[in-house]
Amino acid sequence: MSNYLIFVVISGLLIIIGRVTRAKGFNKLTIRRQSDKVLVNQGDTFKITTIIENNKLLPLSFMVMKEKIPGNIPRCKADYDFSERGLYLYYLSKFTVLWYERMKRTYEYKAEKRGTYLLKEIEVAIGDIFGFSSTTEDLEDFLEVVVLPRVVPLKQLKFESTSITGDNIVKRWIYRDPLYIKGIREYNKEDRMKDIHWKSSLKMNKLMVKDYDFTSESEFVVILSVQCGEPYWAKINPDTVERGITLAAAFTSAILENGFPVGFWTNAQISAFHSKNINSVAPSMNSMRTILEMLGRADYTPRKEFGDFLLEKQRDFNHHCTYIMLLPYLNEEDAAVITKLIKAGYMLKVIDISKDGDLTVPHGVEKIVFRGDSL
Secondary structure, X not given: OHHHHHHHHHHHHHHHHHHHHHHHOOOOEEEEEEEOOOEEEOXXXXXXXXXXXXXXXXXXXXXXXXXXXXXXXXXOOOOOEEEEXXXXXXXXXXEEEOOOEXXXXXXXXXXXXXXXXXXXXXXXXXXXXXOOOEEEEEEEEEXXXXXXXXXXXXXXXXXXXXXXXHHHHHHHHOOEEEEEEEEEXXXXXXXXXXXXXXXXXXXXXXXXXXXXXXXXXXXXXXXXXXXXXXXXXXXXXXXXXXXXXXXXXXXXXXXXXXXXXXXXXXXXXEXXXXXXXXXXXXXXXXXXXXXXXXXXXXXXXXXXXXXXXXXXXXHHOOOOEEEEXXXXXXXXXHHHHHHHHXXXXXXXXXXXXXXXXXXXXXXXXXXXXXXEEOO
8 A cells, every 4th residue: 555655656746747847847948059150151061059058956857859940051960850841951859958957969061052041940849757748839049151152263154155264354354554564574365466565575576565553543343133034023043143143253253363452232132130231342352251241141032123223323333443244134224224324434344144145235335245164
């Protein structure tokens, strides 16, 4: 009889403990995540650490955590349970957390695709010691990771034909100041005939040209449009936009390597958990990382029509600047705005990134068709 009473008492205590655990388990329980990198280069790995803190005397004998993770940043190791639903993976972890215990779980991911990834939803279930029942709550812990695009060297990109590379284009668009001659060098095919130094050529028995210093006032702005058709908010083409992003990164890198400040403008939506109401970066010699972050955050959806965007930025145009427009689409209204800017004396260049390379640009605007990666 006494053994039976002891069994009943112990069972009753365990049931009470189970109920208390379910009822009070979430009190003073914190779960948060942190990443070792906020900005990640495409193709690199990064680590996310989940931190669980039980700041109370009551231990948690049974806890299950289900984390919602974007499916295109998979973990590098497959030693975990997961279920897949659409574009997301749900990773399951099981814990026993003692009183006043702090636990950490670190997982490694690979940044396979450019973009902004927001990790926020965690489903936590706390059960009794027997596992018969549990209480579930949805927690929100916001963690943002931005995957930057790869920077492809311009020499690997082709324009219009296999004989025109990005390096040639940038060299043609860089202004040289004829007032500052820093020396004489050997002629190459990109040089102008009027720059030949005939006296030195006769003396050296080969063509020599004047080597000019770059003008200090020259700068560049790369403008990326993600509008792929009409209406602007409905015609979405991710592949075309990715081509434009690749080009924008390549041009930015090449211009900076040549010693010129460069900026970046776009009509794309900028994805960010903490609001980033920006659509441009002013020309600077220290702008590469900022521009790459904007390219990583750029969405496939435009926030407004390209022509309206140019009108919005009209006050920021500078006559000492060359504007390189990466365009997948151009309608008559947008072309009219470009014509207005040309007549105002601004230097505009167009890179056609459309699928067929058939954009019609206004008279007086140089257009070059992008043909892709040469490798």
